[in-house]
Amino acid sequence: MADLAALAPDAPPLEQICRGAVRLLGVSGAAVILMSEEESGALTAAFGARVADVEDIQFAVGEGPCLEAFRTGAPVFEPELVDGQQGPWPAFADRALAFGARAVFVLPLQLGAIRLGVLYLYRDRPGMLAGQEVADSLDLAELAMLTVLESQSHAAFGDLGAGLGGEWSHRAAVHQATGLLAAQLGTKLIDALARIRAHAFTEGRSIYDVSAEIVSGRLRLEP
Amino acid sequence: MTARDAQLNRTFVEMADTLVNHFDVAELLHTLATRCVELFEVDAAGLMLADEHGTLRVVGSSNEQTRMLELFEIQSQEGPCCDCYRGGRAVIEDDLELVDRWPRFREEALGAGFRAAMAVPMSLRADVIGAVNLFRVEPGRLNEVDLGACRALADVATIALIQERALREARLLAEQLQRALNTRVLIEQAKGVLAGLANVDMDTAFKILRNYARGENLLLVDVARDLIGGRLSPSQLGRVGG
Numbered sequence: 001m002a003d004l005a006a007l008a009p010d011a012p013p014l015e016q017i018c019r020g021a022v023r024l025l026g027v028s029g030a031a032v033i034l035m036s037e038e039e040s041g042a043l044t045a046a047f048g049a050r051v052a053d054v055e056d057i058q059f060a061v062g063e064g065p066c067l068e069a070f071r072t073g074a075p076v077f078e079p080e081l082v083d084g085q086q087g088p089w090p091a092f093a094d095r096a097l098a099f100g101a102r103a104v105f106v107l108p109l110q111l112g113a114i115r116l117g118v119l120y121l122y123r124d125r126p127g128m129l130a131g132q133e134v135a136d137s138l139d140l141a142e143l144a145m146l147t148v149l150e151s152q153s154h155a156a157f158g159d160l161g162a163g164l165g166g167e168w169s170h171r172a173a174v175h176q177a178t179g180l181l182a183a184q185l186g187t188k189l190i191d192a193l194a195r196i197r198a199h200a201f202t203e204g205r206s207i208y209d210v211s212a213e214i215v216s217g218r219l220r221l222e223p
Numbered sequence: 224m225t226a227r228d229a230q231l232n233r234t235f236v237e238m239a240d241t242l243v244n245h246f247d248v249a250e251l252l253h254t255l256a257t258r259c260v261e262l263f264e265v266d267a268a269g270l271m272l273a274d275e276h277g278t279l280r281v282v283g284s285s286n287e288q289t290r291m292l293e294l295f296e297i298q299s300q301e302g303p304c305c306d307c308y309r310g311g312r313a314v315i316e317d318d319l320e321l322v323d324r325w326p327r328f329r330e331e332a333l334g335a336g337f338r339a340a341m342a343v344p345m346s347l348r349a350d351v352i353g354a355v356n357l358f359r360v361e362p363g364r365l366n367e368v369d370l371g372a373c374r375a376l377a378d379v380a381t382i383a384l385i386q387e388r389a390l391r392e393a394r395l396l397a398e399q400l401q402r403a404l405n406t407r408v409l410i411e412q413a414k415g416v417l418a419g420l421a422n423v424d425m426d427t428a429f430k431i432l433r434n435y436a437r438g439e440n441l442l443l444v445d446v447a448r449d450l451i452g453g454r455l456s457p458s459q460l461g462r463v464g465g
Binding site for chain 2: 034035036037111112114115116148149152153155157158159160161164168172175176177178179180181182183184189215
């Protein structure tokens with residue numbers, strides 16, 4: 001495997017892994033996404049064009065290869081995204097295609113039964129990873145997992161390790177709106193989040209804008 | 224292949240199995256001590272591992288008599304295990320009656336009926352984690368072949384132990400990280416729930432949650448979880464500053 005540090009000596013370790021993935025595997029973008037049981041995850045490190053957008057879609061629509069890999073603990077290789085209702089994640093695929101993703105490959109980051117997130121890769125042309133690339137992608141996911149644990153090993157109890165927080169603050173409003181709506185409607189959190197996602201989807205708006213309006217009281221969703 | 228060679232091979236397989244399967248450390252160490260007595264011309268065997276302060280502790284013995292355990296205990300200060308751990312090399316004493324080193328250990332060992340004592344390092348490259356301790360009732364030592372076999376067994380056990388330690392640490396870190404990731408989502412959701420139930424804004428909701436957690440000496444995340452789960456009501460949380 002190439003010397004990853006040589007690619008960007010000053011970049012944080014997880015970004016180096018993403019850079020290494022782009023170079024080694026010939027993908028268009030790579031991201032390390034740490035995920036919790038409660039949400040689709042937050043981008044922790046990324047490299048490559050539009051990778052943040054493609055990842056964000058999954059949070060907005062609540063489906064996609066990252067969630068599937070996280071839930072099942074198995075890699076997800078989708079060499080050709082198709083639009084319409086034929087694929088496994090139609091809402092994700094429609095938008096990901098619009099952003100230029102044609103193939104997605106997701107490797108879970110896990111230690112035994114403990115799942116922490118995924119290494120997400122996408123490519124702007126269809127086609128499966130070659131045999132050696134599959135093996136390399138698994139190695140990179142392993143390396144990402146070790147790097148994440150190394151960062152966490154310096155954290156105070158209850159805190160996230162340095163550099164593991166990710167771009168998350170914009171998501172806080174979605175979780176607040178979820179709680180608020182659940183209280184107002186007397187539903188479960190998961191149903192409230194689904195309601196917010198559905199509203200954003202049908203109105204063709206961003207889940208972040210819709211959430212901000214719910215939090216500020218400008219928007220009130222009816223049961 | 225002699226019966227003894229076959230037995231030695233079986234022991235290696237037994238040790239190697241622990242590398243791939245989940246295993247019980249205490250069980251592995253006990254097995255290693257027991258096999259040493261079965262395989263080699265020794266009458267008792269024990270294992271000592273260094274704790275986080277570098278002090279040797281007995282962790283497995285072929286013989287659980289108090290007297291035996293005391294013999295190990297002394298070696299946190301002096302004796303073949305102590306020297307073996309510090310030097311990283313095997314330490315062999317053919318006849319304890321003829322030496323004057325380790326006065327306390329020597330007296331204790333002779334009193335327990337042992338004439339010879341040996342210690343073989345448990346090491347992986349430069350990393351020494353402990354020692355295998357062997358005792359004989361008769362004076363004398365293991366021949367070179369047996370000493371080599373004993374060293375090899377100690378090496379395999381060391382790899383298993385180091386691997387298990389690393390895995391345990393990694394698992395702990397992974398759990399902490401997972402908890403921290405879940406925590407931040409739960410707290411934001413709880414702010415939203417409280418804002419909805421008590422008709423306050425997000426900042427006020429956060430202050431109420433935090434003040435309650437501090438006042439009750441609870442973790443914020445536990446208060447958040449109880450509120451979300453309906454085990455805490457807004458009226459129980461009180462008001463900011465109230």
